[in-house]
Amino acid sequence: MSSSSPVVTKKARASKDAAGPVVIRVPEHTVEIVSDSGEGAQKCGQIFGQVSAKMGNGAWTVEIIPAEIQPPARSGPGASGNRIRIGTQPVTNWGDAANLVVAFNEQALLARHELEALHEDAIVLVENRWATHDDDDIRREWTTAMEVLGKQDYRIIPVPMEEQCLTVTDNPRRGKNMFVLGMLAWIYDRDIELIRDAIRQSFRKKAEAVARANIELMELGYRWAEANLDFRVEVPIEKPPTPMIVLNGNQALAMGAVAAGMDLCAMYPITPATSVSHYLGEIFEDFGGIVHQAEDEIAAAGVAIGASYAGKVAFTVTSGPGLALKTEFIGLATMTEVPLVVLDVQRGGPSTGLPTKVEQSDLLAALYGQPGDAPKVVMAPATIEECFHMVVTARRIAELFRCVVMVLTDANLATGVQPFPRPQLDPRWQAAPPDLRPVPEGVKPYDWDPASGLSRRFIPGQPGGMHTLTGLSHDEYSHVGYSPDVHERGCAMRSRKLAVFQTTLKPPGVYGDTKGDLLVVGWGSTKGAIEEAVDRARARGLRVSSLHLRILSPLEPGLKEIFSRFRKVATVEINYSDRLGDPYITRENRRLGQLAWLLRAHTLVDVDCWTRVPGQPLRPKGILEGIESMMPGGHA
Amino acid sequence: METSCSFLSCDHDDDERSWTMEDYAGAIPRWCPGCGDHAILAAVERLLETEQLPPERTVFVSGIGCSSRFPHYLTTYGFHGIHGRALPIATGVKLRRPDLHVFAVMGDGDCCSIGAGHWIHAVRYNVDMVALMLDNGIYGLTKNQTSPTTPQGHPSNTQPKGSHLMPLNPLSATLGVSNASFVAQTADWMPAHVYATIAAAFRHRGFSFVRILQRCPQYTDDLFQEAVRNPNLVEMLVHPDGVDAPELEKIFKNRRVHDPKDLDMGRHLAEPFDRIRLGIFFRDESRQRYEELRHQRIHTAQERIDRLNEEFEKYAV
Ligand code: SF4
Numbered sequence: 028m029s030s031s032s033p034v035v036t037k038k039a040r041a042s043k044d045a046a047g048p049v050v051i052r053v054p055e056h057t058v059e060i061v062s063d064s065g066e067g068a069q070k071c072g073q074i075f076g077q078v079s080a081k082m083g084n085g086a087w088t089v090e091i092i093p094a095e096i097q098p099p100a101r102s103g104p105g106a107s108g109n110r111i112r113i114g115t116q117p118v119t120n121w122g123d124a125a126n127l128v129v130a131f132n133e134q135a136l137l138a139r140h141e142l143e144a145l146h147e148d149a150i151v152l153v154e155n156r157w158a159t160h161d162d163d164d165i166r167r168e169w170t171t172a173m174e175v176l177g178k179q180d181y182r183i184i185p186v187p188m189e190e191q192c193l194t195v196t197d198n199p200r201r202g203k204n205m206f207v208l209g210m211l212a213w214i215y216d217r218d219i220e221l222i223r224d225a226i227r228q229s230f231r232k233k234a235e236a237v238a239r240a241n242i243e244l245m246e247l248g249y250r251w252a253e254a255n256l257d258f259r260v261e262v263p264i265e266k267p268p269t270p271m272i273v274l275n276g277n278q279a280l281a282m283g284a285v286a287a288g289m290d291l292c293a294m295y296p297i298t299p300a301t302s303v304s305h306y307l308g309e310i311f312e313d314f315g316g317i318v319h320q321a322e323d324e325i326a327a328a329g330v331a332i333g334a335s336y337a338g339k340v341a342f343t344v345t346s347g348p349g350l351a352l353k354t355e356f357i358g359l360a361t362m363t364e365v366p367l368v369v370l371d372v373q374r375g376g377p378s379t380g381l382p383t384k385v386e387q388s389d390l391l392a393a394l395y396g397q398p399g400d401a402p403k404v405v406m407a408p409a410t411i412e413e414c415f416h417m418v419v420t421a422r423r424i425a426e427l428f429r430c431v432v433m434v435l436t437d438a439n440l441a442t443g444v445q446p447f448p449r450p451q452l453d454p455r456w457q458a459a460p461p462d463l464r465p466v467p468e469g470v471k472p473y474d475w476d477p478a479s480g481l482s483r484r485f486i487p488g489q490p491g492g493m494h495t496l497t498g499l500s501h502d503e504y505s506h507v508g509y510s511p512d513v514h515e516r517g518c519a520m521r522s523r524k525l526a527v528f529q530t531t532l533k534p535p536g537v538y539g540d541t542k543g544d545l546l547v548v549g550w551g552s553t554k555g556a557i558e559e560a561v562d563r564a565r566a567r568g569l570r571v572s573s574l575h576l577r578i579l580s581p582l583e584p585g586l587k588e589i590f591s592r593f594r595k596v597a598t599v600e601i602n603y604s605d606r607l608g609d610p611y612i613t614r615e616n617r618r619l620g621q622l623a624w625l626l627r628a629h630t631l632v633d634v635d636c637w638t639r640v641p642g643q644p645l646r647p648k649g650i651l652e653g654i655e656s657m658m659p660g661g662h663a
Numbered sequence: 664m665e666t667s668c669s670f671l672s673c674d675h676d677d678d679e680r681s682w683t684m685e686d687y688a689g690a691i692p693r694w695c696p697g698c699g700d701h702a703i704l705a706a707v708e709r710l711l712e713t714e715q716l717p718p719e720r721t722v723f724v725s726g727i728g729c730s731s732r733f734p735h736y737l738t739t740y741g742f743h744g745i746h747g748r749a750l751p752i753a754t755g756v757k758l759r760r761p762d763l764h765v766f767a768v769m770g771d772g773d774c775c776s777i778g779a780g781h782w783i784h785a786v787r788y789n790v791d792m793v794a795l796m797l798d799n800g801i802y803g804l805t806k807n808q809t810s811p812t813t814p815q816g817h818p819s820n821t822q823p824k825g826s827h828l829m830p831l832n833p834l835s836a837t838l839g840v841s842n843a844s845f846v847a848q849t850a851d852w853m854p855a856h857v858y859a860t861i862a863a864a865f866r867h868r869g870f871s872f873v874r875i876l877q878r879c880p881q882y883t884d885d886l887f888q889e890a891v892r893n894p895n896l897v898e899m900l901v902h903p904d905g906v907d908a909p910e911l912e913k914i915f916k917n918r919r920v921h922d923p924k925d926l927d928m929g930r931h932l933a934e935p936f937d938r939i940r941l942g943i944f945f946r947d948e949s950r951q952r953y954e955e956l957r958h959q960r961i962h963t964a965q966e967r968i969d970r971l972n973e974e975f976e977k978y979a980v
Contacts, residue, residue, distance in 0.1 A: 080980060081979070081980045083980060271979070273980060282971065310974060312959055314970055315959045315961055317959060319758065325751070326780070326784070327751075329744070329748050329751025329752050329781075330752070332755060333742075333751065333752035333755020336755070336756060337756040337760040339759040359744060363742075446980055449979065452971055452972065486740075487719065487720065487763050488719055488720055488760070494740070495734040495737075495741030495742065496741065498745055507735070
């Protein structure tokens with residue numbers, strides 16, 4: 028037991044009597060854990076999210092990531108952690124604000140407060156050692172922060188985390204996260220055995236004693252909470268009807284690559300894409316695949332193209348700056364019709380931009396990044412489940428259409444954790460083993476079907492198929508062509524394939540009424556937040572619906588017809604656009620969100636947009652404000 | 664260089680087919696008359712014929728430049744890629760298809776300038792392939808620009824008052840990279856030596872780097888003129904484990920015994936000298952090869968599914 032018992036500000040503390048703690052029963056609850064970088068709040072949050080999902084709660088986790096590995100201690104920008112939103116029903120986004128916050132120091136807490144990350148009546152559990160710290164400055168900072176926070180309606184409960192941890196460890200800095208995990212386990216009544224398993228799994232590469240010590244700390248937190256806290260939170264569990272698995276987006280991409288029968292992942296380290304290869308690095312060889320860490324981003328694309336050319340199924344995974352470097356090779360794969368899957372886990376840009384943070388700014392680069400006409404398929408999963416399945420689809424399209432398929436996810440999906448129905452694996456998802464039978468006489472290397480541009484490729488090892496692929500403009504024999512019609516024809520054949528693919532697609536479904544005042548169009552990871560905002564807007568009587576696009580090149584069919592049923596169409600995106608009303612910005616010079624440009628060009632509809640680049644996922648609340656501002660008559 | 668052919672369902676080893684030089688010939692070369700590339704192509708065709716490499720299991724990858732037209736002039740599989748990036752493509756091919764015979768053909772700008780990063784790392788990967796660097800000391804295809812190997816003072820369109828910098832020494836650079844396993848130099852005007860060198864490179868298991876001094880009558884005609892006329896300006900590195908071209912013994916009298924196992928001496932010999940040294944500077948068969956380190960058994964679709972289902976268990980709700 029601690030000497031400093033919890034104090035309560037503003038709100039009266041329910042007395043902790045024999046009746047036990049007050050149970051707050053809610054359909055959903057959002058918890059944030061924030062610390063200095065390196066104190067393990069993320070690990071704590073990940074385990075909490077995973078265990079909640081495994082127990083059958085809906086869950087969505089988002090990492091709060093500082094850009095540096097070791098930012099200064101006790102600094103707002105250095106706040107690192109995790110937000111976990113759990114629910115009785117599936118959770119589709121990170122919500123607006125946290126109902127419960129656990130902070131390892133008051134500066135991280137203050138930073139979250141300033142970012143409006145806390146619900147107005149949030150419960151806050153904060154490490155109290157700073158209040159009595161030897162350093163005058165630190166004590167002053169504590170007092171100042173508490174003055175600010177004390178003016179809010181938060182219920183602040185100081186917790187002697189370090190003091191408690193010192194009873195079982197010499198280095199509480201390394202163990203506080205487990206103490207916190209234990210507190211959360213008690214508060215939310217989590218399955219303690221699942222938590223122990225998760226801790227063991229997390230420390231499996233270290234000595235057994237490490238896991239044991241961490242479990243001990245977790246149990247200490249659990250007991251402390253039980254003895255000292257007067258509330259618990261119950262988010263009822265309804266077991267989902269189908270078996271579920273819990274993955275983050277990058278794991279889902281990696282497993283999708285395995286399910287697609289990929290042989291090679293060629294990559295170069297880049298945030299936030301690298302963890303795809305971390306995970307694959309652990310498991311891929313068990314499937315006969317390899318992760319090749321190339322000398323640079325360009326080589327990673329080249330090695331993938333080489334392997335694919337040789338009949339193996341290869342992909343490369345990167346983020347914005349890496350995508351820029353791969354541009355020339357992507358053009359080569361397009362020109363030579365070598366199948367290639369490129370996974371782009373988007374981050375903020377341009378340049379180094381926001382390396383750890385979410386943005387949707389690579390759309391036009393994906394579509395048009397290559398000089399010359401380089402038609403390719405571009406897709407974007409909206410959920411972690413779709414991350415998995417889209418890699419499988421991408422592989423098939425790349426092979427069938429002999430083209431580049433680019434899959435755009437983002438930092439939000441990459442590190443977020445969500446449960447989803449366990450995929451029923453199908454052997455047909457995997458590439459057939461390379462066919463090395465002789466090539467029948469007369470078949471050309473690009474035996475383009477004149478209508479569709481489709482052709483079968485042959486690979487080294489097939490007798491009779493010898494030819495030289497070239498990035499130069501060429502005819503169906505892969506001979507370098509110098510006449511004007513050779514280039515015209517090659518371009519047509521490569522472009523035609525996209526049209527053929529487009530004819531296989533169905534028009535996307537509208538969320539909400541199929542006609543109304545405003546249609547919000549989104550793509551990628553924003554789907555859940557947009558739909559939640561649309562629900563709230565409709566509840567307020569606004570005639571709003573939404574549409575979410577998965578295939579961005581070629582665009583899904585029927586858009587113009589769908590748009591015609593709404594008075595106004597606008598995109599919601601996490602990329603930059605000018606705002607009318609800002610200096611110099613006029614309707615003529617205003618630069619729009621990337622999907623908005625695309626839809627305008629495609630449909631000739633006057634598509635508006637509401638976009639933001641906060642370096643974090645959009646909140647339903649923000650989108651709702653955007654919707655209200657864009658209702659016909661208003662603008663963003 | 665025969666490797667186990669686990670990838671192939673069919674087995675070519677009891678192949679009864681045979682191929683002549685003509686079978687390997689491709690399109691009519693469009694290099695300038697007198698260009699050294701013609702002789703190198705002929706030597707490569709001779710190698711293919713001598714080794715009877717099945718054309719369908721032979722892959723030539725190239726970058727961009729005069730020399731990179733190479734694959735078009737052969738009837739094997741070929742990949743004429745992008746400038747500087749032949750090696751990543753070739754690495755990808757060999758890494759996942761060790762049953763194929765892989766050649767990479769590059770120019771000096773290709774390999775030592777825009778593709779320099781790939782070159783260094785390809786040496787370190789030591790993937791089994793023959794890398795031919797056709798060095799004419801200039802950018803030919805784009806019409807006369809200074810390359811990293813252009814001699815200092817040699818004028819070009821980009822440096823009309825003469826190349827500003829000391830040239831880069833591709834041999835020393837390659838020999839300086841960890842895990843280098845085969846480094847040799849030959850010259851296009853001695854077809855017998857070119858053949859013998861690339862044959863040794865082909866037989867070496869690992870990344871065989873061969874710099875071929877190549878005449879470009881169009882832009883660097885003066886570069887090797889003297890050496891071509893005067894065999895005394897050439898020094899042959901000879902050894903029982905080296906390159907053997909007996910027909911050259913009478914003409915090239917400067918012979919120096921060098922054991923290709925001796926890396927220090929190889930590095931010393933690669934330094935600038937008043938004669939052009941040809942032969943094998945270094946060879947070590949024992950160096951680790953990346954494609955062997957990374958070799959994986961092929962798994963069936965069902966095996967993958969079973970294993971992935973096991974993996975799912977860890978993440979099951
Ligand atoms: S420019 Fe030089 S290297 Fe190029 S083809 Fe002509 S002679 Fe050969």
